[in-house]
Amino acid sequence: MKDISTSINKVDNDEKTSGQAKYVADIKLEGMLYAFTVRAKIVKGKILNIEYPLLPEGYFVVDYRDIPGQNIVKVIFNDMPVFTEKEITYLYEPIALLIGPDKNVLSKLIEAVHIVYQEDEPLFDWTDSVVHYHFDKGEGKRAFSGKKIIEFNYETSYQEQAYIEPQGFIGYMDKEKVTLIGSIQCPYYVKKAVVQALGEREQNVRIIQANVGGAFGGKEEFPSLIGCQLAVALKKIKKPIQLIYEREEDMLVTTKRHPSRVHFKAAIKDNKIYALSADVGIDGGANIGLSGVVLSRALIACTGVYTIEHLDISGDVFRTNTVPNGAFRGFGAPQMFFAIEMFIEHVALELKVNPLEFKKDILAKQGDYTSTMGIFRDPVLMPLMIKKAMEVSNYQEKRTKYDALDSYKGIGMSWFFHGCGFTGSGEKNIIKAKVRLKKVFETVEILIAAVDMGQGVKTTFRKLVANILNIDIEQVIFNNPDTDAVPDSGPTVASRTMMIVGGLVARATVEVKKRWAEEKFIVEKEYEQPSYIKYDEEKFKGDAYPAYSWGVNVVEVEVDKFTYQVKINKSWSFYDIGKAIDERIVIGQADGGLAQGLAYGYLEVMNHKQGKIMQKNMTDYIIPTAMDMCPMETYLYENPYAYGPYGAKGVGELSLIGGAPAVAKAIEQAIKRRVFKIPVTPEYIMELIKNG
Amino acid sequence: MAKIKFKLNNQFVEMETDPNRRLLDVLRDDFNLTGPKEGCGEGECGACAVLMNHEIVNSCCTPLANIIEKEIITIEGFSKTKKFEVIKDAYAKTGGVQCGFCTPGMIIATESLLNKNPHPTDFEIKIGLSGNLCRCTGYNLIIEAVKEAAKAGDGLW
Numbered sequence: 001m002k003d004i005s006t007s008i009n010k011v012d013n014d015e016k017t018s019g020q021a022k023y024v025a026d027i028k029l030e031g032m033l034y035a036f037t038v039r040a041k042i043v044k045g046k047i048l049n050i051e052y053p054l055l056p057e058g059y060f061v062v063d064y065r066d067i068p069g070q071n072i073v074k075v076i077f078n079d080m081p082v083f084t085e086k087e088i089t090y091l092y093e094p095i096a097l098l099i100g101p102d103k104n105v106l107s108k109l110i111e112a113v114h115i116v117y118q119e120d121e122p123l124f125d126w127t128d129s130v131v132h133y134h135f136d137k138g139e140g141k142r143a144f145s146g147k148k149i150i151e152f153n154y155e156t157s158y159q160e161q162a163y164i165e166p167q168g169f170i171g172y173m174d175k176e177k178v179t180l181i182g183s184i185q186c187p188y189y190v191k192k193a194v195v196q197a198l199g200e201r202e203q204n205v206r207i208i209q210a211n212v213g214g215a216f217g218g219k220e221e222f223p224s225l226i227g228c229q230l231a232v233a234l235k236k237i238k239k240p241i242q243l244i245y246e247r248e249e250d251m252l253v254t255t256k257r258h259p260s261r262v263h264f265k266a267a268i269k270d271n272k273i274y275a276l277s278a279d280v281g282i283d284g285g286a287n288i289g290l291s292g293v294v295l296s297r298a299l300i301a302c303t304g305v306y307t308i309e310h311l312d313i314s315g316d317v318f319r320t321n322t323v324p325n326g327a328f329r330g331f332g333a334p335q336m337f338f339a340i341e342m343f344i345e346h347v348a349l350e351l352k353v354n355p356l357e358f359k360k361d362i363l364a365k366q367g368d369y370t371s372t373m374g375i376f377r378d379p380v381l382m383p384l385m386i387k388k389a390m391e392v393s394n395y396q397e398k399r400t401k402y403d404a405l406d407s408y409k410g411i412g413m414s415w416f417f418h419g420c421g422f423t424g425s426g427e428k429n430i431i432k433a434k435v436r437l438k439k440v441f442e443t444v445e446i447l448i449a450a451v452d453m454g455q456g457v458k459t460t461f462r463k464l465v466a467n468i469l470n471i472d473i474e475q476v477i478f479n480n481p482d483t484d485a486v487p488d489s490g491p492t493v494a495s496r497t498m499m500i501v502g503g504l505v506a507r508a509t510v511e512v513k514k515r516w517a518e519e520k521f522i523v524e525k526e527y528e529q530p531s532y533i534k535y536d537e538e539k540f541k542g543d544a545y546p547a548y549s550w551g552v553n554v555v556e557v558e559v560d561k562f563t564y565q566v567k568i569n570k571s572w573s574f575y576d577i578g579k580a581i582d583e584r585i586v587i588g589q590a591d592g593g594l595a596q597g598l599a600y601g602y603l604e605v606m607n608h609k610q611g612k613i614m615q616k617n618m619t620d621y622i623i624p625t626a627m628d629m630c631p632m633e634t635y636l637y638e639n640p641y642a643y644g645p646y647g648a649k650g651v652g653e654l655s656l657i658g659g660a661p662a663v664a665k666a667i668e669q670a671i672k673r674r675v676f677k678i679p680v681t682p683e684y685i686m687e688l689i690k691n692g
Numbered sequence: 693m694a695k696i697k698f699k700l701n702n703q704f705v706e707m708e709t710d711p712n713r714r715l716l717d718v719l720r721d722d723f724n725l726t727g728p729k730e731g732c733g734e735g736e737c738g739a740c741a742v743l744m745n746h747e748i749v750n751s752c753c754t755p756l757a758n759i760i761e762k763e764i765i766t767i768e769g770f771s772k773t774k775k776f777e778v779i780k781d782a783y784a785k786t787g788g789v790q791c792g793f794c795t796p797g798m799i800i801a802t803e804s805l806l807n808k809n810p811h812p813t814d815f816e817i818k819i820g821l822s823g824n825l826c827r828c829t830g831y832n833l834i835i836e837a838v839k840e841a842a843k844a845g846d847g848l849w
Contacts, residue, residue: 164827214791
């Protein structure tokens with residue numbers, strides 16, 4: 001039998017290259033209507049009156065009064081209305097849908113909606129803390145008394161997922177059943193949200209995944225909002241309706257990566273870090289939603305890949321009158337790893353010691369305690385990976401050479417990890433994943449809710465099952481999930497799909513193998529938490545994750561002396577992901593994640609002015625083109641995790657995390673200045689150089 | 693309203709319609725050719741790319757008036773060719789496809805590039821693909837796919 005890592009062609013290559021793959025906008029239903037969203041034109045205040053224009057026959061308004069169930073979108077923290085009733089808390093908050101057969105007529109009708117507001121003073125400062133966490137390790141705060149203190153502030157800004165396919169659903173009534181087909185990561189999130197908003201029975205709500213044209217977290221919780229809106233409209237109008245955003249609407253109103261501010265403080269003893277304190281703030285926007293969970297992942301990552309004995313860590317989610325922020329690949333970790341990677345290096349420079357030796361000295365080892373007093377149980381391959389990274393990139397020599405004052409070149413290296421799966425007991429208490437395999441004669445069908453959004457689930461899962469059974473991949477069936485057909489194996493998020501869901505599928509497959517002689521049968525498996533995982537969410541104590549994937553990125557840059565434009569010349573990446581289920585697919589994830597991570601560090605600028613997102617399309621919001629990206633060399637390390645299929649751990653998010661700190665450090669060397677915020681734009685470089 | 697004649701995927705087409713309509717809408721709505729996608733609607737992302745007289749154009753920014761008497765080939769038309777087979781296999785071999793939403797446009801860009809320059813350098817490939825955004829791959833595996841297609845299809849272009 002071949003090594004599972006050996007790549008095969010992706011099963012959806014032909015339908016995607018030939019344009020045959022159907023995405024939600026490609027689906028047309030007989031008599032289909034279109035939905036446009038009526039939005040608030042103020043940032044904060046109340047609606048005093050709404051006057052709709054006289055609607056031609058066949059046109060409808062759907063708003064909060066039509067919601068049969070609860071006017072709240074079920075996420076993790078439930079504070080987002082399906083349609084706002086009166087209170088406006090951010091610009092373009094959805095008020096109603098206007099629905100009808102002709103888009104041109106709808107555009108005119110939308111313009112004619114007249115809303116009278118009472119405007120209130122909006123809040124943009126980070127003062128209204130709605131989630132506060134704090135935890136200690138070792139001596140906590142006491143560790144700082146009488147010690148030399150080094151402290152710095154770090155800042156990260158918004159990042160937009162910029163999936164190329166905008167958000168959307170199409171829906172219809174199938175007798176009493178509300179049926180939605182959408183571009184989504186989490187079919188069951190949408191289902192549960194719709195069930196609650198409609199006050200409907202489970203069996204009367206069906207969610208089907210269309211092919212997803214990119215997601216990156218952006219289609220984790222946001223689709224639940226528009227799914228609920230469309231479901232309410234379907235119940236009222238009982239005709240097929242399409243709700244698809246245009247790019248501008250998508251950029252202005254959908255969730256983004258949380259801007260963050262981190263204040264780090266190190267207590268120094270014997271020229272080493274004795275204790276670390278972090279005060280972390282993230283901007284949740286107008287609703288809390290997933291922000292608390294994002295913050296907790298960020299806080300847990302506060303020490304980066306380093307072991308620090310004494311910690312005093314706190315963080316807040318601030319509510320502001322801005323577009324709600326949410327899930328984005330990395331989920332709090334990219335912000336924190338930028339900050340900690342810069343800080344440790346800055347501390348070393350303050351102490352006038354070699355940063356590399358300083359970091360190696362505190363690098364976490366197998367058996368070390370994590371920030372939350374969990375344990376790094378599996379071997380840590382970082383020393384090996386770092387050694388290789390320095391060799392192949394010629395790091396030391398370049399580092400010395402680019403130190404020359406007028407080089408305007410730099411090489412930077414970042415070290416990072418990603419906790420795989422949901423934080424803490426999320427898998428056990430909230431998700432409770434179930435998977436099902438259906439054996440019929442010579443075929444096996446995989447029934448799970450995992451979504452292929454480009455990361456290759458359709459290929460890797462079929463390959464996994466075929467490999468264990470030693471059958472042809474053609475004998476394994478995997479269709480886009482449909483909640484009427486698949487059990488709830490959880491959302492397609494948190495780098496959990498292969499490790500957690502794949503682990504369950506692999507165990508179910510082993511059972512199928514034993515019973516192969518039987519013609520038809522079904523095998524189901526439910527998630528069982530490894531017995532050693534114990535986590536106290538309140539106190540942030542215990543093993544926050546069952547396993548960690550690790551990475552090293554090295555990036556070489558050149559900064560233009562006159563324009564301060566940054567050009568990335570080359571990158572080298574080293575990842576311990578347990579075991580690749582398909583090497584080429586992992587390389588694709590590695591390249592794509594790094595591209596997003598690098599761009600987060602120097603290229604992608606998004607901000608708001610008085611609550612309005614200033615980048616409203618792909619022209620204003622610059623994501624990398626083929627011209628911006630550099631050749632990427634990637635090395636994978638095997639380090640099997642006992643509960644992952646063939647030892648696989650998480651892949652999806654890891655490769656985004658190290659990009660920003662690596663590029664920021666490379667730029668630091670090129671411009672001989674310290675960097676404290678990303679993105680490192682030419683304007684910021686100019687400011688740093690001017691200020692000496 | 694105007695009478696608009698053009699050639700679409702090797703068939704002559706004549707239609708009576710508003711010449712200001714976007715080619716993308718006409719392809720998707722009137723001809724049910726949904727291979728070209730709308731990603732941005734302003735000519736920035738290239739997901740809607742088609743060939744007009746063998747040159748790549750963004751169909752979202754092309755009013756129908758501009759295609760009169762021209763030849764339009766969409767991914768549906770191009771996918772019937774031998775060149776497509778070579779490009780498709782190259783994308784499979786290198787792993788150039790992820791979510792697939794940009795892919796039809798990328799394939800069109802690949803064809804347009806190889807048509808003009810059958811043996812492009814890495815830099816020429818980057819320029820050739822720079823009008824098409826991909827958020828999944830970081831482009832390297834797509835660049836590899838173009839190189840692979842140029843090699844495997846040597847003599848075809």
